Amino acid sequence: MIALEDHWFEEFFDAIYQYTWIMDTRGKVIKVNPAAQKLTQFSQETVIGMPLWLVPWPGLSRESRGALKWAVNQAMSGRPASHELEIHRRGEPGRVINLALKPILFEEGGLKFIIAEGRDITAYKRTSEALNQSEARFKTIFEQAGISILIKDVNGKMLDCNPAFQAMLGYSAGELIQLDYLDITHPLDKKISRKLFNELVNGKRKSYFLEKRYLRKDRQLIWARITASLVLEPDRQAQFVIVMAENITTQKEIESELFELQQRLMHGREMERPD
Secondary structure, eight states: OOOOOOHHHHHHHHHOOSEEEEEOTTSBEEEEOHHHHHHHTOOHHHHTTSBGGGSOOTTOOHHHHHHHHHHHHHHHTTOOEEEEEEEOOTTSOOEEEEEEEEEEEOTTSOEEEEEEEEEEOHHHHHHHHHHHHHHHHHHHHHHHOSSEEEEEOTTSBEEEEOHHHHHHHTOOHHHHTTSBGGGGBOGGGHHHHHHHHHHHHTTSOSEEEEEEEEEOTTOOEEEEEEEEEEEEOTTSOEEEEEEEEEEOHHHHHHHHHHHHHHHHHHHHHHHHSOO
């Protein structure tokens, strides 16, 4: 048994805000700080002498106990280890604790005792899961959306595009990411496209809307109504540009035919007027 009666140590140990357990060379608990007692709602007297994996953790699964036992055995052999515990107290949301086990060795190399330090990483885990779910939702929308979606870096190089964008222009994703956005822009629309894109990445506007012409791989002209938006890093630096493009070629062709029809009708009426 390790002597831990020094007054200064007691005050220091009790003041540690991390959940802390000290174990002997057999992995049995010999001391628990107040933070850890509050976490498990069991007093020090209740758990002293128990192997750490048999401490009555609230709602801990059998699989997690087995993994914790393995981590303690690792520390008993002199190797640091860690394990995430998901505990569930009745009437409270689940909490995730990252438990780091550190073997403390004698100078000659033998195991002296083990310190287990726990940190509550519940908020981090939930945030990470939410981000992963957001990314998964975005990926689903990106892949399955009927509207064309393009992602460009702040220099105009295409980073990614969805199947709808590839189908609209007749290129594969691999071919498109080798190109600059102006490479697929009709020559008559390059000037306005470059101007609006530069204003966007330089912070002069948050987004822009434009009807522009693209050139397909087979050089066929495609009209698209695009919305371009700048995505920022947390430090407000420009990260990338996301473009959504709606193919309006058919609409433009109809408008052109209606215009020509209107012109012919007006011309016919003028021809019918008596001199």
